[in-house]
Amino acid sequence: MRKSLVLFAGLALILSACGGGEEKKTIDAEATTEAGQETTSFIDFNIPSPSEQFALISKMDVVKNTKGLHNPDAADSYNTSAQKALNFGVYTADVAYLTSFNETNKYLTYFGKLEKLGNDIGVAKVFGTELGELAKKWDGNADSLFRLSDETYNKTFQRLIEIDKGNELSLMLVGGWIESMHLMLGSSKGYGKSPKLEKAVVDQKLVAENLFEFLVSYQDNEDVAAYAKEIESVLKVYEEMDCSSSETKVENANGKLNFSGGEECRLTEKCFNDLKTRVEAIRTKIISNK
């Protein structure tokens, strides 16, 4: 199992200190070092699957935007292992979006492309014959296809760990997250008109932070290192948010704990637009076959 060295010193701390108008401060090196010394340990960082994210977002104040999906025909144009892993991630987000929004008519086309790229990056075992048959059997059944998409993602994740392909896994996660952000932002009715979605976009800062930490573990690979910098640039945009903090409270209600409080951030219009620009630039880089 991959283990990642937590490099909290520096970046993570800077990222957590999001902007707050005049309150916004830059963390100096001295403070950063102090924090880093306290928290150095090995941690496995994780992010939710595209299906888990779209399951919630599809019920929000959004517009369905299937035009934003990547062209399935482009799957045949990728030559390098990095391109294939990145775009495998892109298509996992696309199938998650399709099933979350009950758009199952294109499912088999996208699933076929996933299978092709999956075979190329070494996870043919995940697909076997069973998943392909299930995709055909459940064609048109959004709930079943949704579960199939999630299962495909999870099995691919596990398989890439088993066969020690951390670089491909890292790139798959990047492709999946950038496509998820692209589809999320593209499903907005416009800044200020989809407040629930905007809250979900704010939450993506946490996902980006964990994704970045995951990538740091594989930064020896130059493709992973390059995309770690891209994710870092998105996190930089998130610093434009207006944030305030309160103490996190824990209440026990009949054995179930309720966590409340903590950091609260608001997406400014500039931050929203800058995020769109940055995400689109990274996505263009990912889906181009250069």
Place this chain on the structure above:
Amino acid sequence: MKALLLTFLVVCVSAGYAQCPTAESIVKSKSKTKDSYGVNSQSRSGSVKSGETYEMSFIAQDGMDYRLSTKLANPAAGTISFEVYEMIVEKKMVDGKETYKRTKHVLANSNDSGTGSLEFTTDKSRKIFVAVSLSGGDPKKPVCVGVLVEDKKSTKLGF
């Protein structure tokens, strides 16, 4: 002979770095009654030795209920305890200078659950850390531990 020795070494090294089974296969018993919780993709497993701690982080999303369960692949290999925490960035004035310090804020631990499982809900998405410590057993022998994250959509009561 050399080939045989090489094969033996490869097998030994591979065994040493053997992957742990999935968290789901470690934690979930086949006979367990089905409920409304489903396995979250952020569940993980890892190896830990006695006296050490396995740590993972996942994103808990607003609008979901979570159940966290931890278990050793080999329950006889020792005793585990867990801690659920988040990292807080605090602003402090030190010698008239504004500095930021990251501190660990424990939200819950195994004593709160009593069963090895912990159920929680959150009013907003947050980054959760889980630290599982192993005590007892052989300090030289790594053991697989599973951290199973399950979720379901929150049901809001009231009007």
